[in-house]
Amino acid sequence: MTGKLYAVGVGPGDPDLMTLKALKTIKNADCIACPESHGEPGVAYGIAKKAVPEIISKELLLLEFPMHKDDLSDAHNKAAEQIIYHLSSGKNVAFLTLGDPGIYSTFFHIAGMIKEQGYEFEIISGITSFSAASAKLNLPLSLGDESLMITSGMYCEFEGTLVIMKAGKKLKEIKGKAFAHNKLIYLVENCGMPDEKVYFDSQSIPDEAGYFSLVIVK
Structure with missing residues (x-):
């Protein structure tokens, strides 16, 4: 049995603006994936932690996305491989994004690769x-x-x-x-x-x- 990937929009910054569906998805996830910043979970994780304190007990997958506009295909491929590894072991993964996953989100740079490997993903909209x-x-x-x-x-x-x-x-x-x-x-x-x-x-x-x-x- 394989896991499912969820792209979870955590909103712009105020944890009170997170949707009920986002909260539920994070609570039910086995693993939390998010971009890292200097080796620590990024802004989206900090927002989610204020709304879902129990997130700290979940497995954390930090993904490295360099902050430049050069070719990021290697970083995207590595992130997709890391997520697929967890999905293949049957874990549901919540990928946290600021705002809404459909607005300038890193998620869709890797979603296609994951879908090509036969894994399902679902978008959980967030307030922009x-x-x-x-x-x-x-x-x-x-x-x-x-x-x-x-x-x-x-x-x-x-x-x-x-x-x-x-x-x-x-x-x-x-x-x-x-x-x-x-x-x-x-x-x-x-x-x-x-x-x-x-x-x-x-x-x-x-x-x-x-x-x-x-x-x-x-």
Whole structure:
């Protein structure tokens, strides 16, 4: 009998925003897989631990994904092999992801390899950072027939609401382009985390912020 893989979205940072299905899946899993950071479980694990304290008693599989944009195929292959090893022994594995597994998640880089080997996987949706940021700002992302675009670190001239994820290193450029096009911009840094910062106007937004920085352009 083989195990099943679950991609579990733990939300943007506040453990209270984890879904009941995410909590149930983590509690029922035999093994918890998550990206590591300096040899320790990453941010997603820390969020899950606050909501499911018993997670610390479960087998932990740390996966190494270097933080650069070069070829990561070796890292993805190694992670898939590690997960398959546990699935082949009959263990159900919960792979923790920030936000939702379908939004810029590492999971889908390895899911295809695992599926090719005949193993099942299921996606457990999570609340996205831009949904949580919208709520924090009391700001609708779209109204009526207004369009919504989501990018990773890139400003695009767009008629609608633009969400820019991972925007921290490009804030100065984003502010300049938004000002040139008479757009309003908002920033939420570390949404839902203890060190969360919220900015409601371009004048107060710094030129650079941390990795988990999200800009909404209206």
